[in-house]
Amino acid sequence: MFYHFLYPLKSYSIVFNIFRYITFRAIAASVTAFLICLILGPVLIRYLKKLSITNEIKRPHADSIHQFYAHKGDVPTMGGVLIVVSVLLSSFLWGNFNNSFFILCVVSLIGYCIVGFMDDWMKLKAQNSNGLGARVKLSSQVLIGLVLAFYLFLDPTFDKSISVPFLKNTQLLLGWVFLPFTVLVLVGTSNAINLTDGLDGLAVGCFVIAAGMFGLMTYVAGRIDYSTYLGITYIEKAGEMSVFCAALVGAGLGFLWFNSFPATIMMGDTGSLSLGGALATVAILAKKEIILLVVGGVFVWEALSVILQVTSFKLFKKRIFRMAPFHHHLQLIGWPESKVTIRLWIIAFILGLIGMSMLKLR
Template sequence: MLYYLFRFLEQFGLPGSNLWSYISFRALLALMLALVISAWFGEYFIKWMRRHNFSEVQRDASIDPYGEKKKNVPSMGGIIIIVSVLVPCILLGRLRNIYMILMIVTTVWLGMLGFIDDYIKNFKKNKDGLSGKFKILGQVILGLIVGLVLYFSPDAVIRENVEIEHKGGVHTEVVHKSEAVKSTKTTIPFVKNNNLDYSSIVSFCGQYKTQAGWILFVIVTIFVITAVSNGANLNDGMDGMAAGNSAIICIALGILAYVSSHIEYASYLNIMYIPGSQELVIFICAMIGALIGFLWYNAYPAQIFMGDTGSLTIGGVIAVLAIIIHKELLIPLLCGVFLVESLSVILQVEYFKLGKRKGIRQRLFKRTPIHDNFRVLPEQLDPSCRYVFKNWPRGAWHESKITVRFWITTILLAAATIITLKIR
């Protein structure tokens, strides 16, 4: 809204109105505004939740050794994050940009899905919350919407990067095709020609390979959104854990979105140029500001938890951002912490079932998701159960130490993700 207002006033020579045409100005303003809203609104929201006794269902002390200290801590803090993201985007973003529209829809859709889950847990006092199949259904529908919009929208296009050899192959220049086209290509790491076309995977479909490529793209979109959203949800188990990791991931995505929207940087890095994706930088900066502001209250000891309202939304936002800039195949590296959290749960369940069929009580880890494995006290272990990683680690780490070490791991993964653009 303010963007359009000041661009209108620019024609009358209003001093400073031209600043609103710069992405850097609007992005940093969005970050600061989101941070201030998050910190200011967060205080009032926490007081309101406490006043009405809307707190998270008491945690199981056998799983969380610090659970007793977290009684009566309000949840649903994801509302703080969502409000802090949407307000700057509406004020500072170009609301006719298809990518900005998709991000706002993603935020609201998954925010509502998580809110329903938290409402059942906190207001209805049902710790099971929304059924898992309904969460998956909501994520699948969102993935279908995102995939189809990117397929049908005339504004969702790319300009492909092409290498041109000069002087007998001694010098290579990267240029972008002049025509913007719809494409099922995505960036893959560690290879010379770093574009993978989904249509080439289904080339056996002959003359229908383009349509089949888009179908495959939509399927991948659904899978990525569902996987990352649930991975972020699993990562949300300690004070500041999910918020800190997500902020770091968003910084990396912000860098990738910016270079993808700048034709000179895209040429230097030999990646596809995506016109219009610069508006994603506004959204990402708002998300970073909201998460940092939320950490003011969510860092140990937490005064509020984000709940599924926040974690499902954040994970979905990260996934959709990566899909829009055609970097979804970098997600396993960038979101490696989320991936390991999800895999640890899957492996734990399957290993337990395998032992159950043999009449043996066994587990791979002391607890899952994997971050819980590091805070289990020796006396909390089941003496009748066999643990593969019983002595890893020895004893238990404090929650804040686990959180910071996961942050450090995510920083390394984010740096490695960006580096992959030049390693071929």
Template structure:
């Protein structure tokens, strides 16, 4: 909203200094600072409100050190993240930008699913929460919306091979203009390969001529799968104080770098990557989101004063997935969100192996002492703050390696 005000002051009233608000970097910095202030200052008030409403965590008997002491700690802290993200976005971002709209919808959509799940657990006293099938329906619904918009919206375009074309040309009037080569495409990026662009439509090449018009049959299911997988991965990672928020902040910050360079024609040309028009505006959202996550860590670090609950974890996963898809870096998710991946895999392997051995030997056996993986290390006697710190370090290493793929091919 403030963006439009300052745009009016600059272009209509010609007020000196208001033009600086046109820069993404300025608005991103303001969004980050405001988000950080909102999450730290008003976060305490939200926690106090949750305490008055007796929104306390019910702790299962897991046999983990320090677990019982967490009983009664306020949950639904994801409301802090959502609030501290959306307010700066509404103030500083271009609200007509298709990518910003998608991210706002994602935040509200996944936040609602998580809120309903937490509400059922707390107020209905049902530890199972929202039935899994309804969660999946919600995730699939969001995937359909995101996939459909990204595929069919004329506002979503890319410019490929920026390093092989002239970005600017000089006309006879000596006016510098951009070369119009933007196009609709389902192309994405394959990390670590030199010619690293892959078009989902190619999977339908066997159908004959005109196969590109059916690319949505591949693209939309891929979007649904990624959103579902990443949101569930974030949900499983949220098990000990500060783990999900800290690792997510690192991943989102890396995505912010990808978003900024992909949305800037000069940087995308220098790095020889896809230029995605208008995607740079997502940097404002990312800055606000990172500020909210860091501010939330103020209260969620060990010993936690509040838990994010599914309200926060599902929202975080959904946002990360949509960001990666929008910036055409979804194939980097296994690397960039490696913590989410191993947490997911640890549960899948544990359950699958237990069922297999029970069927074959009559007694279920386990690979890990407990799953998800962070609980395995707790069972081994590691303090949860040590586990979290080491997971953060791994997340930083994975983020750096992901950023390196911009040049390492």
């Protein structure tokens, strides 16, 4: 809004020229989203408690970890609404809606938020952990992914390739493979963050790091001088996504204020699916899908631990971990919850730096 209404006033005063700069609007978007979270957080927590929307649903076949969550039964869930509302309000104030990439990021966030919200609501209504059901939930995620994939595939101006790390100006053309690949990135990322969301502050802390790194990468990709120097693909519309990423970072930090140990609110699928969808969309539009595997390495490992555990048990009747996702394994071998969270944050930060360095190592 500010960009569209105030920037045109630059002809009257040079002060309004500041709204042209992505860096200024990104910082403002981050601070705005953070403050919105801080202001609305206590209100939402009281409201959710009043409605008895709490985190007291037990998961089947997980008796070994119920001891760690007995004290969290009255903690409100569906807190992802706070993150999404903060991002949307901040994006509305500071974003450039003439940029199609920015709009796609917002639409993806809303789409996956709706799926997560419905899943959380069904869990609360039925008082079990089934939610929408695996098929409906996955089908909904795939449907959103297909809509985005076909939109980009039919756009003649969008490059249907992925950038190859370590090689200057090298892209791998995907052709029709672009469609299932895009869906895989979206569904995989949203579910990976969902699986990581099992400890206070774990998922949102790792997400803030990843979103911050992608904010920097999209800004660089959208600058022809920086992208030329680094030998990466210049993407004209990518820069505006750094404003969106900054809003994600601010909202994530604001939510972490309440979600850090001991949490007073949980994000639920409303938050985890929407954040995953948003991050994946940014990576797809910025041609950084491979780097996403590194920057989001904690999410990848959490999801992989579940896949390995299920596969091993079905084929060999043996478990690789005491429990999956991996953060529960660490709990069961004696690590306190806060230590698991902080150490995985550290790993996420290191992986983020490695991902950033991949821009230069070519």
